[in-house]
Amino acid sequence: MWGLILLEVYLHSHCLSALENLALGKPVWEDQHWRGREDWRGNKAVDGRYTDRSAHGGQCVVSDNFARTATWRVDLGGVVSISHIDIYYRTDNHSRPTTLTSRMAGFFLYVSNTTSKEDGHLCFHEIQIFNGTPSEDQRINCSVHGRYVFYYNERLPGVTYPSYYSTYAFYDLCELEVYGCSNIGYYGSKCNSSCPTNCQEMRCDVNTGDCLGCVPGYVGPTCSQVCPDQTYGQSCLFPCGNCSKGETCHHVNGTCLYGCNVGAQGEQCKIECPQGFYGRDCVYNCSExxxxxxxxxxxxxxxxxxxxxxxxxxxxxxxxxxxxxxxxxxxxCVISIVVSVVIVLTGSVVNYIYCKKNTAARTSHKRYTEESVTESVTPRQTNRPEDNSEPYTELQDVGKPNTYEDLHTYSN
Incomplete structure (x- = not known):
């Protein structure tokens, strides 16, 4: 019987995953250890043994009672590439599911580069979609890089939890295994494939080789694509400056390869010309x-x-x-020209009015003179009958033709 169990454990941890258990035998820290019971201490979760998953088998951690928060942490010895984390919880060797998994319900799993989980990455938070306790065996996929793995649970006062949750918080772990590659920059089942060159800090997904981040100037799953035009830097988030002729900048550091356009200076052409300078690269002095x-x-x-x-x-x-x-x-100049034009126009208008008045005056005088002359040559009418023909005689003497003669002549 024990041989079959050991074989099952071996097949599960080695044959199904050729990656290394990076947590095995590593130092741990806990905040709710059961005082006086060394066989229940936190290191039981990284000793590689979990064939007896009872409190009295000496292979599981048993945390103290009445805790509102419970934290267990393993130090992997350095930053490593993590693929997944396997958890084997205490069952007391009863048929599953057991009531002990109510203590497991709602747990959190963090990976961090510091001893504070708040600085790290939340890999998992156990929340059941349907009411019911979680499985005692858990595989959590968490492709990250980190040094510390935290198992944390809480039962905070004033918070209403599902009915299947335990009253207090525990971390009754029989084993917690962290699988991945201990050497940064490699991935694959044997950790012998190099991560792509442009991965940030040469870190990539242990399983796929996809970069977990790119060096400045590159994007894409394997960071093989340069930044699009007019962008540069980390994740290509920064816009290029005022480069010459609208050229794009260097995709890594944002420098303008052909200098700056007018009005800007600096390697990235993001600095405006200071007072007194202008033009391309601000090389020209403003005039004195x-x-x-x-x-x-x-x-x-x-x-x-x-x-x-x-x-x-x-x-x-x-x-x-x-x-x-x-x-x-x-x-x-404009004002002077306008004033001159106004003066000329005003003079012209005045001169025109003056001429009109003079013309009118001369016309009136001429008419008056003609009337006076007419009156002087017209003979005064007398009462003497013998004088009635004299005006006609005088007119004929002047040499004017007779009106009737003119008409007669015209009709011929």
Whole structure:
């Protein structure tokens, strides 16, 4: 009988998994050990024996009673690559399921690089979908890297737990096995396959070889893909700076391979030009001829406030010609031109009105003169009958043709 049990244990732990049990014989720590019972201490869970899973078989941990929290921890001796964790809980050798698994219900499993579980990774939290106690044998897949494995349970006051939970917290472990590769950078059933080159710290999944993280500049399951354009760094989360001509930056460190675009400087071209400089890589000085000395646009070099007298151009490096000196200020020139146009137009309007008035006056005077002349040449009418024909005689003498003669002539 015992031989069959030992054979079953051997087949389960060795034939089904060629990985090494990294927890075997390693130092442990516990916070609820049963005082006075050395045969119930925490190291019983890593001694490789669990054929007798009763409290009195000397192969299982039995934690103290009445605890609200219970923590057991094994130190693997260094950071290792973990594949999975197998747990064999106390049964008192009764038919399964046993009432003792109520103590197991709701347990947590952590892996950490420090002695604090809060710093680590939660591999598992036992929660049953349906009411019922968990299995006494558990295999927890947890492909992580770490040094410490924690088994933790709690029964906190004020918290309502399912009816099948025990009243207090325990860690009655008969064995806890941690399988993986002790050498970082290898994976596979024999731990002899190298992790991909770009895996962060050469750490990969013990079973698949997929990287658990990538070095800066790479992404993908095996970290074989460089960052997409315009991104770089860890997980390609950082945007490139203002690189020359919009070129992408180096996928690892973000440096601009061909320098910076206008208005920026620095290896990553993320630093704006300081005051007084402009252009590509900020190599150009703002002009001393700026109205505000050495203050200009960091992209174009255009002077702030325009140019000083005698200078012109966007960057105020061009001397003004003599003809343009009177307009050293664009605003003043515009105002002067507008005022001149207004004066000319006003003068033109005034002159036009004056001419119209003079023309009207001359026309009126001429009409008055003509009327006066007409009155002077027209003979005064008298009461003498013999004088009635004189006006016609006088008109004929003047040389004007007779109206009737004109009509007669026209009709011919």
């Amino acid at each position: 001829n700026c109205n505000v000395t050495r203050r200009c646009d960091r992209f174009t070099g255009k002077c702030e406030g325009g140019c000083k007298q005698g200078w012109t151009g966007t960057t105020c490096y061009q001397k003004q010609t003599q003809a343009s000196l009177s307009c050293d200020n664009n605003n003043i």
